[in-house]
Amino acid sequence: MPALQFQLQQTNENSKARAGKITTDHGEIETPMFMPVGTIGSVKAVTQQQLYNVVGAQIILGNTYHLYLRPGLEVLEAANGLHNFNGWHKPMLTDSGGYQVFSLAASRKITEEGVMFQSHIDGSRHLFTPEKVMDIERIIGADIMMVFDECPPYPSEYKYAKDSMALTHRWLDRCFQHFNNTPDKYGYAQSLFPIVQGGTYEDLRIASCQYIAGKNAAGNAIGGLSVGEPIEMMYDFTALCCEQLPEDKLRYLMGVGTPWNILECIHLGIDMFDCVMPTRNGRNGMLFTTNGVINIKNKKWEKDFSVIDDGLLNEVSSYYSKAYLRHLFVAGEILGLQLASVHNLSFYLWLVSEARKQILLSNFVSWKNQILPVIQKRF
Amino acid sequence: MPALQFQLQQTNENSKARAGKITTDHGEIETPMFMPVGTIGSVKAVTQQQLYNVVGAQIILGNTYHLYLRPGLEVLEAANGLHNFNGWHKPMLTDSGGYQVFSLAASRKITEEGVMFQSHIDGSRHLFTPEKVMDIERIIGADIMMVFDECPPYPSEYKYAKDSMALTHRWLDRCFQHFNNTPDKYGYAQSLFPIVQGGTYEDLRIASCQYIAGKNAAGNAIGGLSVGEPIEMMYDFTALCCEQLPEDKLRYLMGVGTPWNILECIHLGIDMFDCVMPTRNGRNGMLFTTNGVINIKNKKWEKDFSVIDDGLLNEVSSYYSKAYLRHLFVAGEILGLQLASVHNLSFYLWLVSEARKQILLSNFVSWKNQILPVIQKRF
Numbered sequence: 001m002p003a004l005q006f007q008l009q010q011t012n013e014n015s016k017a018r019a020g021k022i023t024t025d026h027g028e029i030e031t032p033m034f035m036p037v038g039t040i041g042s043v044k045a046v047t048q049q050q051l052y053n054v055v056g057a058q059i060i061l062g063n064t065y066h067l068y069l070r071p072g073l074e075v076l077e078a079a080n081g082l083h084n085f086n087g088w089h090k091p092m093l094t095d096s097g098g099y100q101v102f103s104l105a106a107s108r109k110i111t112e113e114g115v116m117f118q119s120h121i122d123g124s125r126h127l128f129t130p131e132k133v134m135d136i137e138r139i140i141g142a143d144i145m146m147v148f149d150e151c152p153p154y155p156s157e158y159k160y161a162k163d164s165m166a167l168t169h170r171w172l173d174r175c176f177q178h179f180n181n182t183p184d185k186y187g188y189a190q191s192l193f194p195i196v197q198g199g200t201y202e203d204l205r206i207a208s209c210q211y212i213a214g215k216n217a218a219g220n221a222i223g224g225l226s227v228g229e230p231i232e233m234m235y236d237f238t239a240l241c242c243e244q245l246p247e248d249k250l251r252y253l254m255g256v257g258t259p260w261n262i263l264e265c266i267h268l269g270i271d272m273f274d275c276v277m278p279t280r281n282g283r284n285g286m287l288f289t290t291n292g293v294i295n296i297k298n299k300k301w302e303k304d305f306s307v308i309d310d311g312l313l314n315e316v317s318s319y320y321s322k323a324y325l326r327h328l329f330v331a332g333e334i335l336g337l338q339l340a341s342v343h344n345l346s347f348y349l350w351l352v353s354e355a356r357k358q359i360l361l362s363n364f365v366s367w368k369n370q371i372l373p374v375i376q377k378r379f
Numbered sequence: 380m381p382a383l384q385f386q387l388q389q390t391n392e393n394s395k396a397r398a399g400k401i402t403t404d405h406g407e408i409e410t411p412m413f414m415p416v417g418t419i420g421s422v423k424a425v426t427q428q429q430l431y432n433v434v435g436a437q438i439i440l441g442n443t444y445h446l447y448l449r450p451g452l453e454v455l456e457a458a459n460g461l462h463n464f465n466g467w468h469k470p471m472l473t474d475s476g477g478y479q480v481f482s483l484a485a486s487r488k489i490t491e492e493g494v495m496f497q498s499h500i501d502g503s504r505h506l507f508t509p510e511k512v513m514d515i516e517r518i519i520g521a522d523i524m525m526v527f528d529e530c531p532p533y534p535s536e537y538k539y540a541k542d543s544m545a546l547t548h549r550w551l552d553r554c555f556q557h558f559n560n561t562p563d564k565y566g567y568a569q570s571l572f573p574i575v576q577g578g579t580y581e582d583l584r585i586a587s588c589q590y591i592a593g594k595n596a597a598g599n600a601i602g603g604l605s606v607g608e609p610i611e612m613m614y615d616f617t618a619l620c621c622e623q624l625p626e627d628k629l630r631y632l633m634g635v636g637t638p639w640n641i642l643e644c645i646h647l648g649i650d651m652f653d654c655v656m657p658t659r660n661g662r663n664g665m666l667f668t669t670n671g672v673i674n675i676k677n678k679k680w681e682k683d684f685s686v687i688d689d690g691l692l693n694e695v696s697s698y699y700s701k702a703y704l705r706h707l708f709v710a711g712e713i714l715g716l717q718l719a720s721v722h723n724l725s726f727y728l729w730l731v732s733e734a735r736k737q738i739l740l741s742n743f744v745s746w747k748n749q750i751l752p753v754i755q756k757r758f
Contacts, residue, residue, distance in 0.1 A: 079684055338426060
């Protein structure tokens with residue numbers, strides 16, 4: 001089975017931004033790219049048809065921990081994997097549960113062997129080891145699997161961050177060993193991406209970048225950022241990691257972020273992003289648009305019959321009015337959640353595809369400087 | 380402005396079932412037809428694009444009482460009516476609030492003048508008179524407006540039903556007088572349909588049919604059924620009203636019902652239906668399919684990867700599996716509500732269009748007898 005391929009297509013002189021192309025057995029992905037998050041096998045409030053045809057998603061993300069609990073491995077295996085189960089036939093990526101080591105800190109215990117989770121649903125206990133996570137991700141069947149890591153909180157003491165990184169590296173070796181010893185499960189190639197950790201310590205981040213680069217994977221992820229540290233620190237460590245990681249491999253910054261975070265990190269050399277923000281904030285009535293940020297629940301939109309976003313030509317953003325969407329939120333209608341989610345994802349996908357276009361034109365930095373104040377404006 | 384036209388196209392010898400065509404300024408409607416209910420200006424959990432392209436809705440219904448409260452008349456008027464506000468550019472019908480006289484019985488007071496409602500949202504008091512309801516429905520801008528009536532509960536004493544009917548008739552006259560004295564508001568024709576009442580008393584129903592038929596409206600509605608009476612009684616009174624109401628006018632049975640209720644009532648001579656059942660029951664996991672009724676939350680569907688309904692060729696029913704839809708319900712994902720609602724509405728619209736096809740083939744009764752046991756089967 002040929003593994004995933006990454007081809008670097010264009011770089012710019014005054015920026016580390018890159019345009020590239022990923023080839024998988026479920027199709028191609030143009031980078032920079034953004035992955036909508038489909039935690040439990042569904043991008044919340046968005047149909048697969050909308051992801052294909054309105055949002056224009058190229059790849060979506062599933063969460064290993066959540067999918068393991070529901071629908072569970074028996075169902076996913078019987079379905080021949082998540083693609084067949086949920087009807088998303090383009091590429092998919094699964095995280096590893098490593099982020100839940102951070103986000104569910106109150107209900108898990110870390111040992112050398114792995115992490116004992118207590119289910120947030122029924123309190124049952126589940127041991128995630130690097131080997132088991134590889135088995136789970138094989139069964140889910142994502143095109144891109146992520147290694148099992150420990151994502152330490154911010155701030156962490158130097159010693160904690162260093163020990164945690166060392167553990168993550170030992171788990172990394174176990175992940176790759178087990179991954180290499182197990183076959184692709186459903187007749188298409190699955191690839192494994194390692195994850196840089198090291199907290200907010202330069203020497204640790206550099207060491208971690210070097211260690212994970214040694215795996216020679218098609219893509220390298222940066223974890224443990226966007227976990228509460230100041231934004232400038234996030235940029236600094238992203239820049240540091242981008243400098244350390246090989247240029248001919250994909251760079252994936254996990255869990256980031258706002259539209260402006262994404263543009264800045266594309267500038268620093270990142271190719272791949274995922275974040276729950278467009279859907280989660282959308283469900284709370286916060287809209288990202290080509291004209292700025294809107295709280296659609298605000299009274300000021302009550303009689304504003306202009307479309308949600310005149311800069312996006314799709315069946316949601318340039319069809320429904322701000323006044324109608326506000327009404328749906330005020331009246332508690334489910335359709336409000338749907339339209340806001342589809343719109344925000346459309347905006348994110350537009351943003352990264354526009355960034356790509358500007359990189360190909362060698363115009364990324366001047367475009368970024370022009371658009372940043374526009375999309376950050378608040379109404 | 381030419382008013383709505385109804386053209387009877389086909390009748391069958393062994394049935395009162397009819398096929399017809401309605402012409403409005405927002406397009407044609409083929410009958411028998413079913414109207415998805417868009418209570419507050421949104422068919423719950425369904426996008427307008429899905430209504431157009433997947434469900435195949437020809438007309439939707441809005442609720443005057445709910446739209447009056449939210450978004451309110453000021454917004455609807457500023458939007459130039461509900462069609463422009465919600466982006467549904469095919470025909471629309473508004474009820475009158477008469478059903479809320481029944482359903483909100485605990486928070487309203489009836490007088491000769493009208494009904495004083497106490498808002499279910501903030502407790503504020505609102506007087507609905509026949510004249511005011513006509514004004515509200517003009518502002519909402521539906522193609523078909525309904526008269527303001529009292530919908531008495533079941534059972535009602537003879538004297539209550541008779542007095543209530545008389546009140547409904549006096550309100551009917553006031554509605555028509557006010558309607559005729561006010562112009563179409565947005566450059567297209569609005570029509571007013573009267574409503575038969577009379578409880579479950581034959582002489583009252585006959586008297587009411589005759590009274591409302593005297594208005595010579597393009598369509599006549601039957602109200603006050605499906606409010607808790609035995610199903611055979613509902614059929615008997617529907618049959619009685621159909622016999623009494625003119626054959627060359629539309630017959631609209633309000634608030635009915637299950638798929639089998641609808642087929643039986645088409646057989647009795649009804650052309651128009653509306654009901655919250657497909658969306659409400661869908662949100663509770665009850666699916667109507669061409670193979671029978673399914674509770675999708677049931678464990679038995681956990682690994683059933685067959686499509687939701689192989690009899691319906693659309694992007695939901697014949698795309699997603701039962702196992703996936705069950706998973707969405709079990710995991711509490713919003714997408715489950717969306718898919719179930721779209722599917723159930725697609726089934727209802729398929730059912731009435733298939734009924735029409737069979738009427739045109741003069742084969743309605745034999746088709747109905749064949750399909751009824753199939754679609755009523757429970758899994």
